Amino acid sequence: MSQENVMSREKWTGPLVRYEGISKTYDGRFYAIKDFALDIAAGEFLTMLGPSGSGKTTLLTMLAGFEMPSGGQISVRGRSVSELPAHKRNIGMVFQNYALFPHMSVADNIGYPLRVRGLGRAEIAKRVARALDMVQLSGFGERKPGAMSGGQQQRVALARAMVFNPDLVLMDEPLGALDKMLREEMQYEIKKLHTEVGVTIVYVTHDQSEAMVMSDRVAILRGGKLQQLAPPRQLYEAPSNAFVANFIGENNRLLGRLRRLEGNHCAVEMPGSGDVHCVAGDLNASSDQVYITVRPERTHVSKRSVSVQGENCFPARIKGVTFLGEAFRIELELEGGGSLIAKMQNTGQSEPFSVDEVVNVSWARSEAFAFGYDETLSKA
Numbered sequence: 001m002s003q004e005n006v007m008s009r010e011k012w013t014g015p016l017v018r019y020e021g022i023s024k025t026y027d028g029r030f031y032a033i034k035d036f037a038l039d040i041a042a043g044e045f046l047t048m049l050g051p052s053g054s055g056k057t058t059l060l061t062m063l064a065g066f067e068m069p070s071g072g073q074i075s076v077r078g079r080s081v082s083e084l085p086a087h088k089r090n091i092g093m094v095f096q097n098y099a100l101f102p103h104m105s106v107a108d109n110i111g112y113p114l115r116v117r118g119l120g121r122a123e124i125a126k127r128v129a130r131a132l133d134m135v136q137l138s139g140f141g142e143r144k145p146g147a148m149s150g151g152q153q154q155r156v157a158l159a160r161a162m163v164f165n166p167d168l169v170l171m172d173e174p175l176g177a178l179d180k181m182l183r184e185e186m187q188y189e190i191k192k193l194h195t196e197v198g199v200t201i202v203y204v205t206h207d208q209s210e211a212m213v214m215s216d217r218v219a220i221l222r223g224g225k226l227q228q229l230a231p232p233r234q235l236y237e238a239p240s241n242a243f244v245a246n247f248i249g250e251n252n253r254l255l256g257r258l259r260r261l262e263g264n265h266c267a268v269e270m271p272g273s274g275d276v277h278c279v280a281g282d283l284n285a286s287s288d289q290v291y292i293t294v295r296p297e298r299t300h301v302s303k304r305s306v307s308v309q310g311e312n313c314f315p316a317r318i319k320g321v322t323f324l325g326e327a328f329r330i331e332l333e334l335e336g337g338g339s340l341i342a343k344m345q346n347t348g349q350s351e352p353f354s355v356d357e358v359v360n361v362s363w364a365r366s367e368a369f370a371f372g373y374d375e376t377l378s379k380a
Contacts, residue, residue: 092161107141272336
């Protein structure tokens with residue numbers, strides 16, 4: 001009988017992966033991860049996203065079995081994997097440096113996990129051929145990794161991680177060593193492969209564009225704690241706090257004082273400019289200083305002679321206009337001293353505004369969010 005799948009493959013209707021109360025400390029005092037909980041569904045592409053030191057790679061390596069949690073439990077298909085060594089967890093892994101064996105051919109690299117699991121030569125050859133075809137490398141089996149491009153090596157690493165039909169595939173910054181154009185191409189290839197094969201992927205990156213392009217859901221991490229778990233569009237359109245709003249995409253951040261909180265709307269006094277009407281984020285009645293965030297592409301700039309409808313409209317001075325190709329990036333200074341950025345789509349018009357021109361800057365109430373003050377962001 002094949003020893004390919006050590007873990008049980010019986011029908012399971014719960015989450016494929018469950019982190020429960022996970023903590024990780026290396027010295028007993030500082031916690032890299034504390035009280036972390038997360039469920040990952042079968043077939044999902046979930047990305048752990050965050051800045052350096054946020055704990056994302058630690059969470060991945062604990063799931064892989066390369067590190068053990070200091071507290072809590074990780075389970076796969078309802079079974080705790082805490083006592084299972086890495087090679088018995090039926091998990092594929094793709095590393096940033098690919099970790100291919102340079103002395104082996106591509107076919108031998110891909111077939112290595114099958115040999116470890118004791119499969120016969122004919123079965124290995126059949127599965128390797130299928131894996132090469134899956135990553136569009138048929139005919140490359142006899143090559144050595146050193147004779148291949150970075151993108152081709154990445155595909156070999158991906159084929160090796162999937163050839164033994166794992167429960168899930170883990171990817172730790174797998175595109176970090178590639179140039180921008182190839183990285184973007186590989187993002188779409190990995191996502192296409194995920195869709196076609198249906199394997200569960202847990203992906204770690206600090207690159208928000210990768211996370212937005214590829215993921216079904218994104219877990220935003222900061223200081224070992226989960227900040228928000230949501231599909232990419234929800235993260236962008238409805239961030240849960242100032243950190244998420246600041247981390248995902250470009251965002252204007254203005255400081256003000258909460259004047260009125262009514263349900264999920266609020267009024268914030270912005271010094272020198274008056275009240276800004278916003279969607280209330282993580283505010284409560286005791287909130288005082290708050291951040292107002294509004295996306296540059298939702299910030300509208302118009303001539304002073306043009307009448308603007310709506311609650312949020314303020315005079316501002318143009319400090320600079322930069323041509324980006326598909327858009328104009330407009331730097332503005334509010335009368336009260338706050339600065340912000342607007343983006344205006346390029347529709348073939350001449351440069352829309354001149355430096356030092358006084359204009360109207362406006363946005364809809366639904367496009368501005370007010371969040372509790374975060375001292376760490378004020379230093380960013």
